[in-house]
Amino acid sequence: MPELPEVEVVRRVLKDKLTNKIVRKVDVFYQNIIGDGELINNVENNKILDIKRRGKWLIFVFNDYYMMSHLRMEGKWFIKDFEPKEKHEHVIFYFDDFTLRYHDTRKFGRIHLIKKEDYDDFFKNLGMDANNLAFNYLKNKFKTQKNKDLKEVLLDQSVISGIGNIYADEICLRIGRVPNTKIKDLNDKDLENIVKYSKEILDKSIEFGGTTIRSYTSSLGVIGHNQDNLIVHRQEYCKNCHTKIVKSKVAGRTTYTCPVCQK
DNA sequence: CCAAACCCCTGCATGC
DNA sequence: TGCATGCAGGGGTTTG
Numbered sequence: 001m002p003e004l005p006e007v008e009v010v011r012r013v014l015k016d017k018l019t020n021k022i023v024r025k026v027d028v029f030y031q032n033i034i035g036d037g038e039l040i041n042n043v044e045n046n047k048i049l050d051i052k053r054r055g056k057w058l059i060f061v062f063n064d065y066y067m068m069s070h071l072r073m074e075g076k077w078f079i080k081d082f083e084p085k086e087k088h089e090h091v092i093f094y095f096d097d098f099t100l101r102y103h104d105t106r107k108f109g110r111i112h113l114i115k116k117e118d119y120d121d122f123f124k125n126l127g128m129d130a131n132n133l134a135f136n137y138l139k140n141k142f143k144t145q146k147n148k149d150l151k152e153v154l155l156d157q158s159v160i161s162g163i164g165n166i167y168a169d170e171i172c173l174r175i176g177r178v179p180n181t182k183i184k185d186l187n188d189k190d191l192e193n194i195v196k197y198s199k200e201i202l203d204k205s206i207e208f209g210g211t212t213i214r215s216y217t218s219s220l221g222v223i224g225h226n227q228d229n230l231i232v233h234r235q236e237y238c239k240n241c242h243t244k245i246v247k248s249k250v251a252g253r254t255t256y257t258c259p260v261c262q263k
Numbered sequence: 264c265c266a267a268a269c270c271c272c273t274g275c276a277t278g279c
Numbered sequence: 280t281g282c283a284t285g286c287a288g289g290g291g292t293t294t295g
Contacts (some may be wrong), residue, residue, distance in 0.1 A: 106272045
């Protein structure tokens with residue numbers, strides 16, 4: 001389940017391999033990935049100028065368009081030769097000497113082609129990136145979230161973008177708060193810690209190539225080793241204090257908490 | 264207006 | 280061994 005660090009690692013690999021390459025043809029094999037009537041074939045014979053990222057969104061930059069890719073649970077990008085399509089490959093981009101394939105076993109991911117002028121509108125409900133937060137921004141955003149659980153708000157992409165279930169647990173651990181702490185019970189020091197440790201945790205994960213929990217896949221650029229750095233998420237014992245981790249549900253998600261490190 | 268429920272999907276775990 | 284059942288999960292949409 002790619003979150004900000006995994007998407008960033010993929011972005012860097014794709015940017016390196018695809019910048020200045022021209023898409024010759026696009027084949028869509030599963031329409032729901034693209035959405036109704038979207039003209040993804042408009043990128044044919046267009047050059048990829050850059051690849052950017054915002055939250056968990058990958059942004060392929062063309063002359064007149066941005067192609068927005070969200071991997072959701074299991075989406076992956078592969079670069080391959082001109083070999084036959086595999087079962088879970090749903091979109092194939094043909095270049096002069098290779099192909100780029102969107103692979104997604106659960107078909108939850110989405111690819112949208114938008115006009116450049118629609119960029120702001122597309123992201124109008126997206127919060128600041130989790131590795132570049134600011135205290136005043138959080139202070140202001142949290143005013144409308146007072147009775148919500150901390151973890152629910154960390155996962156809310158309209159408040160903070162890029163955090164998923166793994167890093168939400170890790171951030172709660174690092175700031176020493178249980179995930180079901182109400183926002184109104186956080187003090188300024190907690191907010192400073194969210195800003196500081198979100199950046200630290202996510203940047204470190206990027207450095208380690210992201211977190212790879214399902215090791216049977218070899219997703220492009222995402223054979224990361226950050227799973228070795230996780231302190232609570234999917235752990236049996238806390239890596240800080242070796243106390244047995246408590247498993248529960250918060251915000252509808254499987255949640256891991258250390259009863260000693262978190263209050 | 265908000266929150267909860269539902270929906271999209273498949274692989275895997277569980278139970279019999 | 281194999282079949283049926285159910286669960287996970289990001290985020291958009293629908294319902295209450």
